[in-house]
Amino acid sequence: MPPSGVPRVALSRLPGERVRVVGADGERELPASELAAHVAEIEQDGARWVWDDTARWYPPLLEAGVRVARCHDLRLSRRILTRAPAVDRDLLEGDDADLWDRLGPAVAALPTLFPVDDRIEHLDAGVEDRRQLAAVAASSEAGRLRLLLAAESAGALAAAEMTHAGIPWSREVHERILDEQLGPRPPRGARPAELEALANELRELLRTPGLNPDSRPELLAALQRSGLTLTDVRASTLRRQTHPCIEPLLRYKRLSHLFSNNGWEWIDQWVRGDRLHPAYQPAGSSTGRWSSNGGGALSIPMQVRPAAVADEGWCLVVADVAQLEPRVLAGMSNDHALAGAARGADLYQAIVDDGAVASRAEAKVGMLGALYGATTGDSGRMLPALMRRYPRAMGLVEDAARAGERAQVVRTQLGRGSTIGGADDWGHTDEGAPADPDAQASRRRSWGRFTRNFVVQGTGAEWALCWIAELRNSLWRLGGQGALTARPHLVFFLHDEVVVHAPSELADKVTACLTEAAASAASLVFPDVSIDFPLNVTVVRSYAEAGK
DNA sequence: CACTTTTGCGCC
DNA sequence: AGGGCGCAAAAGTG
Known part of the structure; x- marks a missing residue:
């Protein structure tokens, strides 16, 4: 990731759905709708796109079939720089600095609900970019910070691309799992048959007609009346008890969770066509790990992973880092x-x-x-x-x-x-x-x-960022023609694990990309010490087959 | 009534 | 008296 020598192109929104594009060769303005058509020509010289928020600019470009090679995400970078001990905060002050500090993440799943502050809407990317470059240059840790900002920004591109591409998802398999475990889809607001049956069984066993097992106080009182000594109703607490109701109760809890978190409504909301589209929020957690603001990307339970199935003739290459x-x-x-x-x-x-x-x-x-x-x-x-x-x-x-x-x-x-x-x-x-x-x-x-x-x-999150940044580039270079999703591409990332969707005949090459990217990440983050980061890699049809 | 906090579970 | 998250429903609050 060469930090310098790459031309920068700053994008800003202007009133009237127009955008300003400022590059080394000058400045132009065009309708926002025409930006995608101009990307190739602007990017010919390998430019780095500089914009306020990748989650805001990139999804429409992806919809238009455009893949961006590299960017600088000003919002994410500013968050890092304002908190970095090695950066002089004063260098980040200036015009509209307070507005940049207030800039919140675009929520990918929702359009902007309320009119944002007009000044925030039309911030000048070039001004903030120059401030950040200066702040990094003046830092005693300029090299590491440049790497961090480049990796963070590349991660933001990868996040938008993964949400765009989606995880190949079989609605049919998912609904079969739900049907087998819960019964047919109930009307809105009703319990599925299996949960209702278990609830009745619990009412009998605890001699509490009308018990609602979803109510913790009711459940706790009923358990205590039955002679159990406990003060909460967690599964781990229940497992330490002996009583005929424990097994059905634990089953009720597991199925209830499946129903409410990853049931039919979840499918309706997050599966479009044959793809699951969860939304990622890069650096959404204070440590720099990603979080998710839609679709539950952080907790796709084992129970429904059989529904993540590669397309015909394609495979999933699943890799995680050991320890x-x-x-x-x-x-x-x-x-x-x-x-x-x-x-x-x-x-x-x-x-x-x-x-x-x-x-x-x-x-x-x-x-x-x-x-x-x-x-x-x-x-x-x-x-x-x-x-x-x-x-x-x-x-x-x-x-x-x-x-x-x-x-x-x-x-x-x-x-x-x-x-x-x-x-x-x-x-x-x-x-x-x-x-x-x-x-x-x-x-x-x-x-x-x-x-x-x-x-x-x-630091683990930084290693992982470098890993996927390298990976998205090497997968792209691996070739194929045409759109991102016609080639091997990332579909899932979670802390120390990735899933790549790829044509089956390229599985070996994808595996090599994964391993080489891990080695690159190791030498980028730890240039002075040799540490192995071995991967568990499996090539599967379904995510469920990749047991961790 | 709408809103926020708590609980308990899923993932790493 | 063990870190980081998101989510849904219940419980609590004004």
Whole structure:
């Protein structure tokens, strides 16, 4: 991702559905509807498109059959730069700076509901672009920040492309699953037959006629009347109990969740034709991970994955990174012992072979506990051993936790800064009264757990961004002709996992792209240390066959 | 009544 | 006294 030497073309919206295009060769204005027709000619010199929000500009271009090679997303980049410890915030001040700060994400699933502030609607992209370039150039970490902004922007392109393309989805398979488990589709507002039958069974077993199992207080009271000692009705709590009602109740909960979250209405809303179109929000979470604002891309349950089926003659290539976060920790802490363990397919087994702990299960729970800040239980017990063997890695997350407890900002490998966690409020309750020392200390520790995890989760997100940025380019180069969806293309991304939809005969080449992109990501994010990021890759017809 | 918060579950 | 999310329904609030 060469950061410089690429011509930049700034796009701004003008009143009257027109756009201004400012490039090295001058400036022109045209109707917004004609932009797609001019993209190829403007992009001939390999320009980078500079615009306020990829989610706003790119979907109509994709609809018009245009793929954009590279962009700079000013909104996402500004969010990074304003929070980056290595950036002088003053350099981001100036005309309309406050408006740029207020610029919210376009919600892909909805058109703009209310008239936005006219000044926000017609911000000048060129002005903000020059500010950001200057702020990066003046930073002591210009190189890493350029990489981060390029990867973030490429991710925004990939997100729009995935929503546009959609996951190949068989309505027929999905509805068969629903029918088998729930019965026929009920009228709106009614329970499916299977849920109603289970509800009746529970009413009998708990001797509570009229019980509504969806009401937690009702359910809890009925369970307590039946002699069970519990204070909540979570599945994990129920599983510890012995009573004839437990099995049907757990089944009720599972099916009820399927019905309401991924049932017929979900299909109607998010499946168009034979594609599922969830909406992604790049950097939607504070650590830089993506979130989803429509379609539930973060939790497509195993139960319905059989419905994700490749087109005839095509396949799904599913890949996930094995133990991304511990590997990232090895890289950023430069812990040679942990880096050694990370050099191979099974990091947890390597920790055992290292003599740090006795079993793979202990290695896993101990390492995850270290990343999340567990202090007690099985994982907390492993910490001293891990600390002895991997002092630099464990020291890094410990330092991050201590910094958070002192209300200091921490940063990822590429320079994304954590937000300040309302430290002003630590001394007070939510109602504004002075908090007691215990509550205060609890909030400090809580924020420490956040910053501890932030550095690792955030750097993991950066590695993954570089991975998909490289991947979308190499898949495009892999060839084929015509539109994006006529070639091998990304259809799904979730934290450390991707799905590519590709003609079956290209499966091997796609697999190679995935592996090479992972190697590129590793050397981009960790240029000075060699860490392996092994992938589990499977080539399948249906997503459900790719067991994790 | 509309609105916000809480609960509990899904995913990593 | 273990991190990050979204979602739907129930429960709580004005």
